[in-house]
Amino acid sequence: MIKTDILIIGAGPTGLFAVFEAGLLQLRCHLIDALPQPGGQCAEIYPKKPIYDIPGFPEILAGELVDNLMEQIKPFQPGFTLGERAETIEKLEDGSFVVTTNKGTKHNAPVVAIAGGLGSFEPRKPLLGNLSRYEDKGVAYMIKEPEIYRNKKVLIAGGGDSALDWSIFLADVAEEVTLVHRRNEFRGALDSVEKVQELKNKGKINLITPAEVVALHGAGKLEKVTVQRTDTEEELEVEVDNFIPLFGLSPKLGPIADWGLEIEKNAIKVDNSLDYQTNIPGIYAIGDVNTYPGKLKLILCGFHEATLMCQSAYQRIYPNKKYVMKYTTVGGVIGFDGSKKEAPKAVVKAIN
Numbered sequence: 001m002i003k004t005d006i007l008i009i010g011a012g013p014t015g016l017f018a019v020f021e022a023g024l025l026q027l028r029c030h031l032i033d034a035l036p037q038p039g040g041q042c043a044e045i046y047p048k049k050p051i052y053d054i055p056g057f058p059e060i061l062a063g064e065l066v067d068n069l070m071e072q073i074k075p076f077q078p079g080f081t082l083g084e085r086a087e088t089i090e091k092l093e094d095g096s097f098v099v100t101t102n103k104g105t106k107h108n109a110p111v112v113a114i115a116g117g118l119g120s121f122e123p124r125k126p127l128l129g130n131l132s133r134y135e136d137k138g139v140a141y142m143i144k145e146p147e148i149y150r151n152k153k154v155l156i157a158g159g160g161d162s163a164l165d166w167s168i169f170l171a172d173v174a175e176e177v178t179l180v181h182r183r184n185e186f187r188g189a190l191d192s193v194e195k196v197q198e199l200k201n202k203g204k205i206n207l208i209t210p211a212e213v214v215a216l217h218g219a220g221k222l223e224k225v226t227v228q229r230t231d232t233e234e235e236l237e238v239e240v241d242n243f244i245p246l247f248g249l250s251p252k253l254g255p256i257a258d259w260g261l262e263i264e265k266n267a268i269k270v271d272n273s274l275d276y277q278t279n280i281p282g283i284y285a286i287g288d289v290n291t292y293p294g295k296l297k298l299i300l301c302g303f304h305e306a307t308l309m310c311q312s313a314y315q316r317i318y319p320n321k322k323y324v325m326k327y328t329t330v331g332g333v334i335g336f337d338g339s340k341k342e343a344p345k346a347v348v349k350a351i352n
Helices: 013-024 041-046 062-076 160-171 190-201 255-256 298-317
Strands: 008-009 031-035 079-082 087-089 097-101 107-110 109-114 120-122 153-157 176-180 206-208 211-215 224-231 234-238 244-245 249-252 267-271 284-285
Touching: 008 107, 013 031, 013 062, 013 298, 031 107, 041 062, 087 255, 097 109, 107 244, 109 206, 153 160, 153 211, 160 176, 160 284, 176 211, 176 298, 190 206, 211 244, 224 284, 284 298
Parallel strands: 008 031, 008 109, 031 079, 109 284, 153 176, 153 244, 176 206
Antiparallel strands: 087 097, 097 107, 120 249, 211 224, 224 234
């Protein structure tokens, strides 16, 4: 059985930053994630996508943010159970919890922090009869490595930010980019819509609206698609190497929904006035997986929630100890590996 101070379910940015905040309190963490690597959606879905609202970083790629967080928590030596889903939870007589994964790995901790992002999720797929035949043979539902599409003919379907952003990005990578949307209006950021229009005018993006992909063709792998205009019902045959429908994700809490937690609209209700604790004392929910009045699903908000959660967890684990918070510029960062970072001490010298 794996024992730790705080068991974190979900190794996305919020879960990773919780390791750092716990480490400052000399609390050890272990993380469980169904994905095969840390980073959550930032690593699995859009590692090459820029993020613009992380304090101190005017722009940072999602994958780079994960790399930085992993470097930041390295001194606190977190443990990881990756590629396994948290399946069941049991409360012991001493008040601690045992969480067992779908592969039977057991973890024991006095505090559990659920940082599962949107939970388990599946892409929303278009209703095409032979779609599964071409999955991984030209059809993909997310872009992990843009270089795969270099000098290829790519068709993207969708009208949100992901479809717009990736069309713009791949315009400088792929041989040909076609963007198909069932409406003339897009629901993404205005500057992205204007950029797509600009690239269309320059001949770098083929824009077909209002239209939908209605059929896929190819022997063994995808070779072309049929696009039907929804206003005239005209059909177009478009040669493609890759078809990427970006219609968003359908989030699900998975087994966590059966743990007796208070759920509201597929999210876990928490007390945000203090510490983001759930209706079960000792179980917290931080990041996109939780909900409370005024909730914003932003990474930076998850960082804040993780910080307050760790303070509360310390008091739960050590009820008779009083923790006096010190800024890292004063107390430094002392790692479990013996490392120490601290600001240079001021030199006091008498002047004769």
